Amino acid sequence: MPPQNEPPKMPIDGVRNLITIGSGKGGVGKTTVSVNLAIALARLGQKVGLLDADVYGPNVPLMMGIHDTPYAVENRIQPLEQHGVKLMSMGFLNPGDKPLIWRGPMLHSVMQQFMRQVDWGELDFLLIDLPPGTGDVALSLIQTAPITGAIVVSTPSEVALEDGRKAVLMFRQVKVELLGLVENMSYLIVPGTGQKVDIFGEGGGRRTAEAMDIPFLGELPLNPQVRIGGDTGRPIALMGEQEPQAEGFYAIAKQVIARCSAGPLRKAPSFSIED
Amino acid sequence: MPPQNEPPKMPIDGVRNLITIGSGKGGVGKTTVSVNLAIALARLGQKVGLLDADVYGPNVPLMMGIHDTPYAVENRIQPLEQHGVKLMSMGFLNPGDKPLIWRGPMLHSVMQQFMRQVDWGELDFLLIDLPPGTGDVALSLIQTAPITGAIVVSTPSEVALEDGRKAVLMFRQVKVELLGLVENMSYLIVPGTGQKVDIFGEGGGRRTAEAMDIPFLGELPLNPQVRIGGDTGRPIALMGEQEPQAEGFYAIAKQVIARCSAGPLRKAPSFSIED
Numbered sequence: 167m168p169p170q171n172e173p174p175k176m177p178i179d180g181v182r183n184l185i186t187i188g189s190g191k192g193g194v195g196k197t198t199v200s201v202n203l204a205i206a207l208a209r210l211g212q213k214v215g216l217l218d219a220d221v222y223g224p225n226v227p228l229m230m231g232i233h234d235t236p237y238a239v240e241n242r243i244q245p246l247e248q249h250g251v252k253l254m255s256m257g258f259l260n261p262g263d264k265p266l267i268w269r270g271p272m273l274h275s276v277m278q279q280f281m282r283q284v285d286w287g288e289l290d291f292l293l294i295d296l297p298p299g300t301g302d303v304a305l306s307l308i309q310t311a312p313i314t315g316a317i318v319v320s321t322p323s324e325v326a327l328e329d330g331r332k333a334v335l336m337f338r339q340v341k342v343e344l345l346g347l348v349e350n351m352s353y354l355i356v357p358g359t360g361q362k363v364d365i366f367g368e369g370g371g372r373r374t375a376e377a378m379d380i381p382f383l384g385e386l387p388l389n390p391q392v393r394i395g396g397d398t399g400r401p402i403a404l405m406g407e408q409e410p411q412a413e414g415f416y417a418i419a420k421q422v423i424a425r426c427s428a429g430p431l432r433k434a435p436s437f438s439i440e441d
Numbered sequence: 442m443p444p445q446n447e448p449p450k451m452p453i454d455g456v457r458n459l460i461t462i463g464s465g466k467g468g469v470g471k472t473t474v475s476v477n478l479a480i481a482l483a484r485l486g487q488k489v490g491l492l493d494a495d496v497y498g499p500n501v502p503l504m505m506g507i508h509d510t511p512y513a514v515e516n517r518i519q520p521l522e523q524h525g526v527k528l529m530s531m532g533f534l535n536p537g538d539k540p541l542i543w544r545g546p547m548l549h550s551v552m553q554q555f556m557r558q559v560d561w562g563e564l565d566f567l568l569i570d571l572p573p574g575t576g577d578v579a580l581s582l583i584q585t586a587p588i589t590g591a592i593v594v595s596t597p598s599e600v601a602l603e604d605g606r607k608a609v610l611m612f613r614q615v616k617v618e619l620l621g622l623v624e625n626m627s628y629l630i631v632p633g634t635g636q637k638v639d640i641f642g643e644g645g646g647r648r649t650a651e652a653m654d655i656p657f658l659g660e661l662p663l664n665p666q667v668r669i670g671g672d673t674g675r676p677i678a679l680m681g682e683q684e685p686q687a688e689g690f691y692a693i694a695k696q697v698i699a700r701c702s703a704g705p706l707r708k709a710p711s712f713s714i715e716d
Contacts, residue, residue: 190540191498192573193468193601222574223466223604265465265575265607265614298467299497300540301576324672326468329498332540339540356631356638363631365665367672390640397599397642 175312178281180288181215183314183426185345186307188337190329192223192298195350195386196319198396200295201229201251202412203317205403206419208250212290215245217280218255219307220297221273222265227257231399234258242285249404254284274306281311291422299329300336308340314426315345317383317418322349322370334378345425346381347371348418351388383421386414450587453556455563456490458589458701460620461582463612465604467498467573470625470661471594473671475570476504476526477687478592480678481694483525487565490520492555493530494582495572496548497540502532506674509533517560524679529559549581556586566697574604575611583615589701590620592658592693597624597645605646609653620700621656622646623693626663658696661689 178184187203189196197220204216218226227233232248236258245252256276286292294311296304308316316337320330330347337344349371354363365388375382386392391411395402402409407416453459462478464471472495479491493501502508507523511533520527531551561567569586571579583591591612595605605622612619624646629638640663650657661667666686670677677684682691 191468191500192466193596197600222576223607225466225600225603228600228603263603263606263610265611298573301497321468323668325472325500325503328500328503328538331538332498335538336540354629354638354640356636359634359636361631361634363629363665365629365663366668388640390638393598393641 175310176282177312178286178292180286181292182289183291184294184311185291185422186294186296186313186316186342187319188296188304188316188333189298189319190300190331190333191320191326194319194321194326196298197225197229197295198392198401199317199319199348199350199386199415199418200293201226201396201401202392202403202415203419203422204251204293205249205401206407206412206415207291207422209403209406210416210419210423212423213288214250215252215254215286215289215292217284217292217294218253218257219277219280219294219303221256221276221303222297224255224257226253226255226295227261228399229396229401233261239285241283243279243283244285249401252286252289254280273303277303277307278310281307291426300332304336308337308342313342315343317345317348317422319348319350320371320374321351321366322368323366324370326366327370327374331374331378334380344380345422346383347375348383349385352385354388357390381421383418384414450585451557452587453561453567455561456567457564458566459569459586460566460697461569461571461588461591461617462594463571463579463591463608464573464594465575465606465608466595466601469594469596469601471573472500472504472570473667473676474592474594474623474625474661474690474693475568476501476671476676477667477678477690478694478697479526479568480524480676481682481687481690482566482697484678484681485691485694485698487698488563489525490527490529490561490564490567492567492569493528493532494552494555494569494578496531496551496578497572499530499532501528501530501570502536503674504671504676508536514560516558518554518558519560524676527561527564529555548578552578552582553585556582566701575607579611583612583617588617590618592620592623592697594623594625595646595649596626596641597643598641599645601641602645602649606649606653609655619655620697621658622650623658624660627660629663632665656696658693659689
């Protein structure tokens with residue numbers, strides 16, 4: 167039985183695994199991980215959707231290189247599709263530079279529509295790119311949706327890890343299983359020379375994952391090609407698993423598939439009928 | 442006369458200039474700019490306070506290297522002081538990794554207390570390190586305080602600039618003067634070799650500032666020493682104006698002093714009594 171006062175977590179029709187990608191701090195590469203993980207999962211044969219829940223800074227359209235307007239069929243919003251991934255983002259509905267000056271309750275309502283009134287169809291994975299932090303949108307989503315597991319992205323800097331630990335504890339507090347922590351921008355390979363430069367302090371992600379007793383999903387180097395891929399709408403994962411700059415994302419995708427199909431992942435509480 | 446329905450903007454006792462430092466996207470170095478700008482202003486002879494309004498990810502205590510608890514005297518909270526700067530942060534009241542799971546209205550009330558019930562004393566500059574984005578806390582603050590001017594921080598990546606433009610338009614929409622845009626992480630100087638590596642796409646900050654007709658306050662390189670300074674509580678500006686790695690922050694500080702003492706800066710609307 168779910169505890170009193172906790173809203174029931176209604177499943178999303180047709181969606182097998184609901185994965186949230188969060189971070190304590192912005193700018194750590196949460197959306198970069200989301201779009202590349204989505205593409206890698208799709209290339210590995212999974213049916214994938216990506217919901218951009220970062221309403222104030224929706225960067226998924228730019229990174230996926232698509233700026234159309236979704237239309238509705240019989241009251242169901244049709245997601246856009248790009249690079250083999252079904253997409254929904256506030257950026258499709260509020261294009262351009264105009265800021266969205268909305269407060270919590272309105273965001274809550276929009277996110278519920280994005281999850282439940284979008285015609286996602288049958289999906290192996292619906293990834294949700296959460297806004298950074300532990301604020302209203304993140305909270306509302308994880309309290310109302312049956313989340314299979316959460317991924318937390320952080321750079322290895324102390325400052326990012328300080329906030330990353332808060333995100334891990336937020337998921338834990340609301341009883342969402344942690345799929346693991348990804349360390350992004352671990353180090354820089356200088357183009358041309360191949361010199362490895364420690365920028366944000368390598369190794370902090372792994373140490374943090376171990377200290378918090380959650381899986382460490384791997385480290386991704388700070389790679390100008392990854393940034394350029396995002397800025398031009400051609401995420402690096404499109405180059406395929408064999409491409410050294412993309413392989414880190416495929417390695418994470420395989421861990422996600424393995425964890426989610428293995429079954430023993432603790433599910434979020436769901437309805438149960440007892441005698 | 443302020444427009445109907447707009448709450449009056451009460452001045453903050455003793456504070457000459459109220460400067461907000463914002464960004465569309467997190468992780469672009471907003472707090473790094475805030476702490477180093479605060480120290481640079483103090484070293485240049487100004488009386489400075491720094492209010493950390495990033496309630497969900499308050500990194501000012503870590504970056505300034507101070508983790509005490511403020512106490513109250515006659516109902517006025519006494520700010521902490523470090524490196525010559527008076528400080529207030531949610532991180533002092535909620536230390537450790539526990540996430541703050543609060544919604545909009547509670548944050549609004551705390552921010553008003555941080556501005557108005559803290560014993561800031563006489564200040565030339567009170568800097569407010571806003572949370573990233575255009576959400577509740579940012580909105581509440583800029584709608585209720587007489588802000589002298591706003592600084593927007595962005596990296597040169599298209600993704601960060603996309604969100605940075607939203608922040609500029611948010612300030613413009615609520616009629617807060619833009620002091621200018623700072624481009625952070627413009628390029629990397631490889632330690633040892635001095636090689637300049639373009640990581641996030643140099644030059645985008647200046648072009649964006651020009652296109653939006655706001656001052657460009659300068660570019661700051663991606664510098665591992667700056668990150669280490671923040672991670673260890675010894676911001677690089679402590680090394681003084683002559684230190685090449687710190688001079689960019691002093692250059693911004695001087696522009697801020699010049700703009701704010703020049704006088705013609707458009708002020709936020711304030712009370713007026715008419716016959």
